[in-house]
Amino acid sequence: MATLELRNVNKSYGSGLADTLKNIELAIDAGEFLILVGPSGCGKSTLMNCIAGLESISGGAILIDGADISGMSPKDRDIAMVFQSYALYPTMTVKDNIAFGLKMRKLPPAEIEAEVARVAKLLQIEHLLGRKPGQLSGGQQQRVAMGRALARRPKIYLFDEPLSNLDAKLRVEMRTEIKLMHQRLKTTTVYVTHDQIEAMTLGDKVAVMKDGIIQQFGTPQEIYNDPANQFVASFIGSPPMNFIPLRVQVRDGQCFGRLDSAAGAPGQACCELPLGAAAELEGRELILGVRPEQIQLAAAAAALPSLRAEVEVVEPTGPDTLVFVSLNQTKVCCRLAPDATPQVGSSLDLQFDPARVLLFDASSGERLRPGKRQATDNKVAQFKLG
Amino acid sequence: MTSVSVAQRRSSDVLLPPGEGGAKRRMRAVSLSRLAIHATLILACAVYLVPLLVMLLTSFKTPDDIRSGNLLSIPDVFTVIGWVKAWDGVGGYFWNSVKITIPAVLISTLLGALNGYVLAMWRFRGSQLFFGLLLFGCFLPFQVILLPASFTLGQLGLANTTEGLVLVHVVYGLAFTTLFFRNFYVSIPEALVRAARLDGAGFFTIFGRILLPMSVPIIMVSLIWQFTQIWNDFLFGVVFASGDTQPITVALNNLVNTSTGAKEYNVDMAAAMIAGLPTLLVYILAGKYFLRGLTAGAVKG
Numbered sequence A: 001m002a003t004l005e006l007r008n009v010n011k012s013y014g015s016g017l018a019d020t021l022k023n024i025e026l027a028i029d030a031g032e033f034l035i036l037v038g039p040s041g042c043g044k045s046t047l048m049n050c051i052a053g054l055e056s057i058s059g060g061a062i063l064i065d066g067a068d069i070s071g072m073s074p075k076d077r078d079i080a081m082v083f084q085s086y087a088l089y090p091t092m093t094v095k096d097n098i099a100f101g102l103k104m105r106k107l108p109p110a111e112i113e114a115e116v117a118r119v120a121k122l123l124q125i126e127h128l129l130g131r132k133p134g135q136l137s138g139g140q141q142q143r144v145a146m147g148r149a150l151a152r153r154p155k156i157y158l159f160d161e162p163l164s165n166l167d168a169k170l171r172v173e174m175r176t177e178i179k180l181m182h183q184r185l186k187t188t189t190v191y192v193t194h195d196q197i198e199a200m201t202l203g204d205k206v207a208v209m210k211d212g213i214i215q216q217f218g219t220p221q222e223i224y225n226d227p228a229n230q231f232v233a234s235f236i237g238s239p240p241m242n243f244i245p246l247r248v249q250v251r252d253g254q255c256f257g258r259l260d261s262a263a264g265a266p267g268q269a270c271c272e273l274p275l276g277a278a279a280e281l282e283g284r285e286l287i288l289g290v291r292p293e294q295i296q297l298a299a300a301a302a303a304l305p306s307l308r309a310e311v312e313v314v315e316p317t318g319p320d321t322l323v324f325v326s327l328n329q330t331k332v333c334c335r336l337a338p339d340a341t342p343q344v345g346s347s348l349d350l351q352f353d354p355a356r357v358l359l360f361d362a363s364s365g366e367r368l369r370p371g372k373r374q375a376t377d378n379k380v381a382q383f384k385l386g
Numbered sequence B: 001m002t003s004v005s006v007a008q009r010r011s012s013d014v015l016l017p018p019g020e021g022g023a024k025r026r027m028r029a030v031s032l033s034r035l036a037i038h039a040t041l042i043l044a045c046a047v048y049l050v051p052l053l054v055m056l057l058t059s060f061k062t063p064d065d066i067r068s069g070n071l072l073s074i075p076d077v078f079t080v081i082g083w084v085k086a087w088d089g090v091g092g093y094f095w096n097s098v099k100i101t102i103p104a105v106l107i108s109t110l111l112g113a114l115n116g117y118v119l120a121m122w123r124f125r126g127s128q129l130f131f132g133l134l135l136f137g138c139f140l141p142f143q144v145i146l147l148p149a150s151f152t153l154g155q156l157g158l159a160n161t162t163e164g165l166v167l168v169h170v171v172y173g174l175a176f177t178t179l180f181f182r183n184f185y186v187s188i189p190e191a192l193v194r195a196a197r198l199d200g201a202g203f204f205t206i207f208g209r210i211l212l213p214m215s216v217p218i219i220m221v222s223l224i225w226q227f228t229q230i231w232n233d234f235l236f237g238v239v240f241a242s243g244d245t246q247p248i249t250v251a252l253n254n255l256v257n258t259s260t261g262a263k264e265y266n267v268d269m270a271a272a273m274i275a276g277l278p279t280l281l282v283y284i285l286a287g288k289y290f291l292r293g294l295t296a297g298a299v300k301g
């Protein structure tokens, strides 16, 4: 168990090139599981390589257990890593691949033997131990790469998309295995993934990156419920959050936005969304962020008013049914219960809790929090039909 | 040669099974172009093989036989007297060549592999420039380095020794072997070296345990190239060695150019064959490994 801290880390691949990592600040406690997410090319692998010591950093400091290790060679950092490209030794058998790190650290042969057997059992690769990497499928290679890291008991594990090549079933199994293993070993872990569920279920902390900058760092719940900007909000969650453009209007000193659906009777086709008495919002273009699961079918007795909209597309996914409607000329995804099977072209009465929607600045994508000062139940009362 | 063309005709017959007219016509077109290809190949073979045949035939003839018959005639009596005399003349120098070539080939290949490993996997500031300058060595004509090399050998006290000649061959060959290995290693994913570093392996362990075992094909290329170059070298041999340390190429030249007595063509031919056999052998033996290495060394990303 070890703490990991990155202080103002910068990385540039060459003097002429732009910085790949910009002022990275991260700190995780001993035994925590950090998830790194971000679009392709944002610098996740670079950050992992910097932590491992395979790339030198051009500024800042990396601390393990409070000690600066920025200048230390990789093998002295006591870190094990699973590479995105597997990086299996092609001329060695699977068994030798897993045992190599243990041999280098001069473990007694009997112990190596036992460790390889344990890892092979865990990853279901016992039948492959005698093969060379070239004779394995991508998923099998990936599991061997995992095994090579897991055979050691380092201070920190670095996993660079370790499950990306597995089939859906194995992936879920391995995800649970990793979680179990982490709960048992409590080794500090940094884990890169593109998978939403992995990000939400495995991590104690999530860091969302874009263009070498950490956009937000927090618990999965914070990232999900309270994203710092539109990028984070769009990146986490599947299907992604709906973003509906709004123009802020003012009446009686109160700001509100209007949602139009162009369906049903005039009274039912639009609604007004109260934004409170924030004068700074007046006349601005905003983006309204609503998660698909926040939109529900209007229940007759509910306190929330409803909005009628025409169904454009229906996608039954199994656990739920995705329905797409148009609001303010934007396609909006609603995640409904699987027993809801509306017909395309029919009208639905939808509702959502205005207290839980998010507001973003239309140009910068920054989160706006005008309603903070106001009581939530007050807002519900103000949400009224147009 | 006749048997080859008979085989050729037979194989073209096989290409013409009874069938549809159109298919038959296409087949005939195919077999015609095949015939042309084979004819060209056979011709090229002949051009290269006839001199060898002449040498072989002549080396087994008696001097009288050579004077009376033509070049391609079968010997009246097969005699190995030419080979025995040739071995007496150049046999000692044959071993000189072995003593020069084997260490020089092994050392230059090993150093080239190390150089290539560093240049591909452990880039340092200016390593590209270093590699560029090293490449320059591939284009240096032999003659240019004669004087500096003999001066250096003299300073080192290695003039006219086998060790000195080995040193010259190693230095001259390094540019080529480094180029081979460096270009081979840049195609190997760097992540392999990184994984090994995290596993705790050091510079030489990574080289010996991970990269060298993957390098069989390029090692074969380097060995064949260096062996051919060094065994066949004449200029360095004649300049940097004298008397008892001369390689076989120089000895062969001396043997053929002796002006005393009658020309013994059978001895000349046999000596030339002796001088040329090792390179032939290396191609036949290592060429096979070379192909095997190429197919077995296929590595997935």
Ligand SMILES: Nc1ncnc2c1ncn2[C@@H]1O[C@H](COP(=O)(O)OP(=O)(O)OP(=O)(O)O)[C@@H](O)[C@H]1O
Binding pocket: A013, A020, A038, A039, A040, A041, A042, A043, A044, A045, A046, A047, A084
């Ligand atoms: N050795 C290198 N030299 C120069 N630039 C590099 C090097 N390695 C990566 N980069 C650049 O740094 C940026 C970040 O790359 P990185 O591999 O860290 O992305 P990533 O977030 O891991 O992406 P992915 O999700 O596709 O794996 C990219 O723009 C890439 O082109």
Ligand SMILES: [Mg+2]
Binding pocket: A044, A045, A046, A084, A160
């Ligand atoms: Mg990556």
